[in-house]
Amino acid sequence: MQVRRFRFTAILGSSFLAFATLLLTVSDAVSAPQPDPEVLVLKGARIHTMTERGTITGTIIVRDGKITAIGADLPSPSNAREIALDGTTIVPGLIDSRSSLWLTRAALNETSTRAALTILDGVDPFLEDWREVARQGVTAVFVQPSAGSSLGGLGAVLRVAPAQSVETLVIRSDAALQASLGITGSTSRERFGQFQKLQRALKSVKDGKTPEAEEEKEEEASPDEGQRGGFPRGRTGRGGARGAGGRGSAPTQPDRTKELLEKVIAREIPLRIEVHHPDTLMWALSLVTEFDIRLVLEGVSVPGGALPSLAELRTPVVLGPVWETGKAPSYREARADDWLSRVTESTGPWALGTFASEGRSSRLLRLHAAAAIAAGLEPDAVLRALTIDAARILGVDDTIGSIAPGMSADLAVFAGDPLDPSVSARLVLSQGRIVFEGNRGSRASTSRATIDLPESLPASYALRSDHVLRDGELEAATLWVRDGKIAGLGNSIEIPEGTPVFELGKGVITPGLVAAHATLGLSASSNDGTESDASQLRAIDVADPSCDAAQALLEGGFITVALPPASTTTSAGVVGALRLGAPETTWHPSIAGQFVMAASARTDQRFPASLFGQGELLGDLFAGRAPATRLYLPPSAQEALVAERKRNVRAVVSGERVALIQAQTHAEISAALRLIAEHELRASLVGPTEIIDHLESLRALGVGLIAGPISGTDFDRVADQLAAASTMGIPIAFAGESPEEIRATAALAVEAGMPRDRALLGLTRTAAQLTGMPRGTASLSIGQPADLVIWNASPLNLSARPVRVIVGGNVVDPQQ
Amino acid sequence: MKRRTVKPSALALLAALLLGAAHAQETVLYKASRVEPITGPTLSPGQVLVVDGKIRAIGSRIQAPSGAQVVDLGDGTLMPGLVDAYNDAGLAGGTNEVTREITPGFQAARVIDWKDRRFREALSQGTTSLAISPGTENVVSGLSCVVKTAGRSAESRRVGESTALLISLCSDPTRRNSSRARPDSIYVRQPTNRMGVVWMLRSTFDQVRRGEEIESGEWLASALSGERPMFAVSRTMHDLSTLLTLSEEFELSPVAVGGQEAYQLADRLAAAKVPVVLERLTSHQLQGAERTELVWNLAGRLAKAGVQVSLSGGQLLEQARFAYRFGLSAEEALRAITLTPARTLRLDDRVGSLAVGRDADMLALDGDPLEFTTAIRWVMVNGKIYENQKGDSRGEYDL
Structure with missing residues (x-):
């Protein structure tokens, strides 16, 4: 039992926070809630108004959280705070039209969705993820109950700003009634069942009946706005006009589902359906003709033959995720490469969403936007999709999404092109309050x-x-x-x-760019886990330069690849270099040895099962004491095997080849640095995540970093650490399996403050040097x-x- | 024994980096209405003079030297920072090398995560020194390492590098192992039962005594000769009784760790001078063969019989209060979380008491340390104060 709560454990308990604070105090300041500035004058920036005024260079005046004036040459009111923003670009705060920000873990994992749910009941206004999202200029998000069943509940538009209560976050609490078709169910028949259910529900409400009992038998009184405001939950519903009359429900319980569907039929709120297949798209569109409802579509991954109907009805769509690494869910697998341009060509207004499953992943919204432009879309259209068009689709364009007098002062100021994710935000305002202020990174050139x-x-x-x-x-x-x-x-x-x-x-x-550590999906073929000393393996022997991953890299501008063996053994083998697209694809068969201090090489089945054991084994190998093989081989073959292993390790110890050491955590990196110092290795660390305490040692030992890919679920600290290391002069290259992933990591590091020239070198020459490729590569x-x-x-x-x-x-x- | 070829230049470089910034010469006199030196009677009032992270003087009539800063704690209490003799905070990348049964060379000191949040927790609970110990899945598990729970650099936090050898005289090493009708692999992990554990210990001890070469045998030899403490995780009466038998057989002076049923052998343990490091005392479940509340006075009964008792495993102050509440004397309760564990680890010349020349590791409390409502005001490690209530001292916990 704790007698007293210690504030510092509570705060410091999460080492991430402590670290984040450390960094923030150095470079940026995320403002704590401040007294609202009376009047704020933003001067000298290029302003994308997203109104008919277009783009102007001038001044924005903000008073009491709202924009009061915008113009080329406005006089500053007295006692106003002036902020000079020459050379920067101001856009309306960006909007993620499909996010998970502010949602509790329980709300995210909710599976038994039903129409009567309200996402605001799943919002936790004290979550901290908003900071990382605000830092990227995103000031509003749309959230909704999870999309598992046909009718999912009410979605809302929320701010990205510090909040004392759910109410202060809400921009619109009834932005859409959510539904989905075909998220579950792999056959068209199953999907049709879902559609029929939805159709019946709408039809019965239109005919003035209560929708047939499917999921709406609720144990508790239905939540509604009044109760959320702090009134006790009671069994009596609010005194809404028509709510109480439904068949089959107790008279004291208003039928929330019916109420909501009535609003949909009355076109007060849109029905928002996530669809992916051509059949579900067609059926969803048929609801517009049948019931004359306002429809918003999400996903639309495989529009197929339904595209002309979509074009005809000009139904608004929310598209995404555009930037996706890893495996897509089954309903999105069949999405074509040109999906985005095909859908946007034929549809009405469209918006972009990250479709993120973690709150903080919304910070990658600009990455999705950049990927959309790389896929061939017009930058102007993409910017509209993140601002005014998103606001219109979400029904909040009277508050946010454009820069004009009377609009809420939700603004994002970028050092350069807002849609270049390597450009960092200088200033982000939510309702006129500064929620992020920074001075990182350089301008895009x-x-x-x-x-x-x-x-x-x-x-x-x-x-x-x-x-x-x-x-x-x-x-x-x-x-x-x-x-x-x-x-x-x-x-x-x-x-x-x-x-x-x-x-x-x-x-x-x-x-040609260099992928500093890319397995090309070949790990399985270079994986020999029999013995933890697999120094004899050569990754180049299993290289297949015609595989899809290699082709994607080449088309994405990556010509040279450092190909490592699988990382399941402590001494994993020899890293080779490929030159994709060349007649002879082997650039060098043996550039480095790979050694694994990370958890992937630990197994209870054989030595070493612990980090200590890994250190012992590698210490022995580097000192020339290779363990005898236990493989059941003739003595001569055993000798040859051990000799080959020794040769490869010697090449590393002598400095002829680089040691690529996989080490992620604080303790793993400590252990790796000890080995590097003891044996004076020419080494680079692969995939380190907790480097902040080792920067001095890394620099003194001349160790470079090959940074692992940054994903949506990573915290900003990963990029911040890379920026800190790079600023200290530690060379950094980038690992990853796809060109987008590798470039995104570099871009995010630059956004966090890594010098641009170092990042460009990290994609080219530094990567070649850190992996031991021939000079001049x-x-x-x-x-x-x-x-x-x-x-x-x-x-x-x-x-x-x-x-x-x-x-x-x-x-x-x-x-x- | 394996000898490493160490390249001195590179190592020196690394050491220099780890050493971090030296702190400035500082002289501070701490005054409190009550000071518990542990090695002597309570001072009331009392003063402790701290110079450069070490205790320079302690007494009840010490005047501040000129230029010294004076910190008056008013009606507060000062006592030594707590010592946890058995803990696994900070042990990274696996607590045992389970691919072998006898791993005396497994050094916790090599794989410490200095940023482990459990250090911060321990610090906030008043623990300033902590023995990071390997797990119990191996028969001979390896070497523990004593570190401070806070400090600027890894070097400044190290107290003992390979402090005690841990062996498991319990059934833990048999977990996951099963005897097989026929071998289908060249390696089958042993032992499969407790008897096997004892056999393995006995035969390994014999080998080392006979001078046969075993891997990292030198560590085991130093523990067998008594040069290094040997911590034997022994919980049940059978474990402890076997420990006493082996001690007689090999003329060992081990430390019993765990000791849940030690009260059944209290007199024998006392006679054999085997100290007991109790694993976490809890009130939510009844332990021991009898499953009665009697066992809640485990520490008290051992102490009464004359056994040196330490409390371990975190929340030391709470445990001492609990033990005191059920029968351990106040004096013994405080010793069990300070001086006794320090002696057991043979580090009492540095930590565990307030005496001249010791590290300035102290706790400042609002009142009686054994009162459940008493709060910790601050914790000092090597002369540096870590405030409990201030939220602005974040950066100071970095390592």
Whole structure:
């Protein structure tokens, strides 16, 4: 029993918070609730008003939480707080049209959904996730009960700001009645059953009856707005006019489901249906014709033959997730690559949602937006989808979504392009109150360009661009390619006459990017868990450069790949380097040894079962004491095996190859650093997450980091730590399985304050160095193979796409 | 024994990094209406002079040297920081190397997560030194390591590197193991029953005594010779009785850890001078063979018989209050969470009491430490105060 509660344990108990605080005090300040500033004047920024005024440069005046004036040259009222924002861009606070922010774990895991639920009953206004979301300029989210059954309950639009109660968060409490078709049920017949249920419910209400009893037999009195305001829950419902008359329900219990459906029929609130298949889309649209309701669709992954009907009715849709790593749920698996452009071409207004299952994942909204642009959508349309169009679809466009007098002062100020996730927010306001203020990161240097380059190139040619990546900076230069190699590079170089010169303007030329740790889905083939010393394995022996993962990397601009063996053994084997798209795909068979201090190599079945054992084993190996093999082999084969293992370990200890050590936690990294120091290894850590206490040691020992992919569920601290390490001069490269994932990690690190040049090098030269690739890999230098990628913007801008991937001087044909 | 080829330059570099910033010379006189030095009678009032993280003087009439800062705790109480002799806070990446049964070389000191939140919890409960001990799934589990619960750097927090050898004289190592009719693997983990545990211990002790080479045998040898404390996790009467038998056989002076049924052997344990480190005392369940409330006075009965009793496993102050409530004397209750565990770990020259030359690890309390309503005001580790109620001291707990 604790006699007294210790405040510091309560606060510090979560080490994440302590860490977050530490970082925040260094770089940024998330403001604690402040006294509302009387008048705020935002001066000098470029303002996307999202109204007919378009984009202007000027001033916004905010008073009492609302925008009172906007104009090119407005005088400041007296005693106003002026904030100079020259060079920045202001947009209305971004809106995630499908989020899980503020929802309790219980609400997120809720499976028995029913129409009478109200999502506000699942909101916890004291959750902390909002900070990370606000930091990305997102100021409003739409949340709804989980979408498991046909009728799910009432969704709401909430603010992203500190809150004392649920009420202070609500922008609109009845934004939509949620339903879904085909989230469960794999056959069309099952889905039709769900549709019929929905249709019957609507029909019975329209005919003035109570919807047939399906799920609405409630044990408790139905929640409604009045009770949420703190009134005791009683068995008597509110005195609503028509509520109490339903057949089959007690007279004192108003039928909430019926009430809500009546509002849907009366077009007071929209019905919002999540659909993915063509059949469910068609049926959902038929409800509009049958009942004349307001319909909003979600998902629409496989519109198929229902697309013309969607186009005809111009039903608003909420689309997403656009940025998705890992496996998609079964109902979304069949989504085509061009899904987004096809749907947005034919539909009415559309909005974007993260469709996140964790509250803080809404902070990646801009990542989804950038992915949408990379998929070919117009940046203007995407910005509308995050602001005014989202507000219209959610029915809150009288409050948020545009910048005009009378609107709520929910604003996001970015250091550059708001839709470039590597650009960080400078200032975020919610109802005129500063909810985030920061000064991280640098401005994006490039904007999107259109590039004209033929599909096939001659043996000798030159490329000219304003943005050629040299030493981390994008500079104007001419690059001369002859016979597949770089023959010249510089601002004014001598090129033989008659050599064609292609002007790329603002297009960006980088060396082929490097995936610093990508298994290409081949772990299973390079996994020999029999003995924990598997130093003899070579990942290159199982490399399949034609596999889907490799092709995706190549098309995404990643030409060089450090291919590791599986990470299930403590000494995992030899890392190889691939050069995708080249006639000979093996770039180097053995660049590094992989050693695993992480949990993935611990098993009770054999030594080592503990981190201590891992340290012992590796210490022995590095000291030349390889354990004898227990494999049942003839003595000569055993000898050969042990000799091969020793050879590979010796190559690492001698410094000929790099040691790639997988270590994630604080203790694992400590143990790894001890080994690195003891044996003076040339080493990089793979996938470290708790590095903040080791920065000094990392720098002193010259150890680089290969950062694991950052996912939606990660906290901002992961990116913040990378930024802190990079600022200290620790080299960082990026691991990941897909081009989007690797670039997103780099972009998020830049957003958190990692210098842009270091991040660009981390995608190229630094990655090659940290993984022990041959000198000159992934840098534009004379004599190196002409492995280039031409982008329409910087690769750190996730809305950029590789326009051409050139390997050995030739354009890679994606069809091959 | 394995010798590592250590490259001194690189190690020195790492050590220098870990050492962190040295703290400035500081002289502070702490005054309180009650000071419990543990090694002597209560001082009332009392003063403790702390210079540079060490206790320079203690008494009831100490004047502040010139230039010294004075902290007056008024009617508060000062006592030594608590010592937890058996805990697994901070042990990262597996508490046992279960792929072998005898792992005397398993050093907790090598795999510490200095940021483990359990250190902060322990600190907030008044614990300043804690013996991180390997788990009980191996017959010989390895070496514990004593650390402070707070401090700027890992180096400043280390008190003992490989303090005590842990063996398991209970059924825990047999868990998950089962005898098989025929071997289907080259390795079948032993032992499968408690008898097997004892056999393994006995044969390993014999091997070491005979000078046969076993892996990391030097650690076991040093524990057998009494050079290093040997902590034997023994809970039931049978475990403890076997421990006494083995002690006689091999002339050991072990420490019994666990000791849930130790009251049944209290006199034998006292006669054999075997100290007992009790695992967490609880009130919510009745332990021991009898399952009566009598067992709640376990600590009291052991102490009465003359056994050196320590309390362990976290929430030490609460446990001492509980033990006191059911019969342990007040003096013994305070010793059981300070000096006795420090002696058992053979670190009483550094921690466990307020005496000249000891580390300045102290607790400042509002009143009587054994009163359930008394709150901890602050906890001091190596002369540095960690406030309990202030929320602004976050950064100070970093390691």
